[in-house]
Amino acid sequence: MEFDAVLLLSFGGPEGPEQVRPFLENVTRGRNVPPERLDDVAEHYLHFGGVSPINRINLALIEQLRAELEGRGLGLPVYFGNRNWEPYVEDTVATMRDNGIRRAAVFTTSAWSGYSSCTQYVEDIARAREAAGPDASELVKLRPYFDHPRFVQIFADTIGAASGALTAEQQAGARLVFTAHSIPAAADDRLGPRLYSRQVAYAASLVATAAGYSDYDLTWQSRSGPPQVPWLQPDVADHLATLAEAGTKAVIVCPIGFVADHIEVVWDLDNELASQAEAAGVAMVRASTPNAHPHFAQLAADLIDELRYGRTPDRVAGTDPVPGCLASVNGAPCVPPHCAAGRQQD
Structure with missing residues (x-):
């Protein structure tokens, strides 16, 4: 062709x-x-x-x-x-x-x-x-x-670069947290079923392996709509609070759901989530998107x-x-x- x-x-x-x-x-x-x-x-x-x-x-x-x-x-x-x-x-x-x-x-x-x-x-x-x-x-x-080798390697590389901004002590205890745009749970169920969330989870596993992590978390962000409508969970902000309560001192946030720095990245993560992390005493770094x-x-x-x-x-x-x-x-x-x-x- x-x-x-x-x-x-x-x-x-x-x-x-x-x-x-x-x-x-x-x-x-x-x-x-x-x-x-x-x-x-x-x-x-x-x-x-x-x-x-x-x-x-x-x-x-x-x-x-x-x-x-x-x-x-x-x-x-x-x-x-x-x-x-x-x-x-x-x-x-x-x-x-x-x-x-x-x-x-x-x-x-x-x-x-x-x-x-x-x-x-x-x-x-x-x-x-x-x-x-x-x-x-x-x-x-x-x-x-989502599973192309270059897509996986870009995020693995940006996770490594973000980790480098932490101190050696912070790196030793840092938690890798992936995040992607949430959608209504019913919408996810209709496609595949759960094709979108399964693809994100699979890509996160590929990237984590390429970056050298065997343990990580997958979260969702930027939900909208009526609060009574279930969306994909856990929310990244709620999960950060849970990690802070458990004593986590550093997180590496990887916005795997985004290929560029949308407002959902530079506001929801770099502003709101970063402020939450600072208030909780958690060092937070964000991996870059492919841009x-x-x-x-x-x-x-x-x-x-x-x-x-x-x-x-x-x-x-x-x-x-x-x-x-x-x-x-x-x-x-x-x-x-x-x-x-x-x-x-x-």
């Missing part, structure tokens, strides 16, 4: 204070999120001047990916489109059509199967192609990559090469491997159809 372009498809984020509320309304449209919840989240963005770090990171990743492809003899243009903010994927796909792009590989900034992390991007592709009309480019969404790491661009290029050359997907072999989707073409359901269930309700 040959490509004449690449599309980086992401979540989007505001670039100034005046964009924060419209952006959040886009994100939560149809989910019945109370206005006061939007006000709370808006304050997180406004703390950083109303600017999400994700767009800057994605633009840097695009440059890394473009250079990596050129190094492999593929001088392909790399386009950028978002679900919730400019540049909107609909506008980008229209531009690709106008530029005569026939077939593009779509790399999404999510490593997982599941509705929000996979199916919704498939829906974005279908919607954008429909808007572009009959001459729209063929769009091939690359597979989730625009050169190995992350290499991962994207590897996924493209899997389709170009018909290669077997490159996966780390661990205990009790968890299935993942394969490619999706033009917004068709993933193959196998692990993510075919409907939209989660917050």
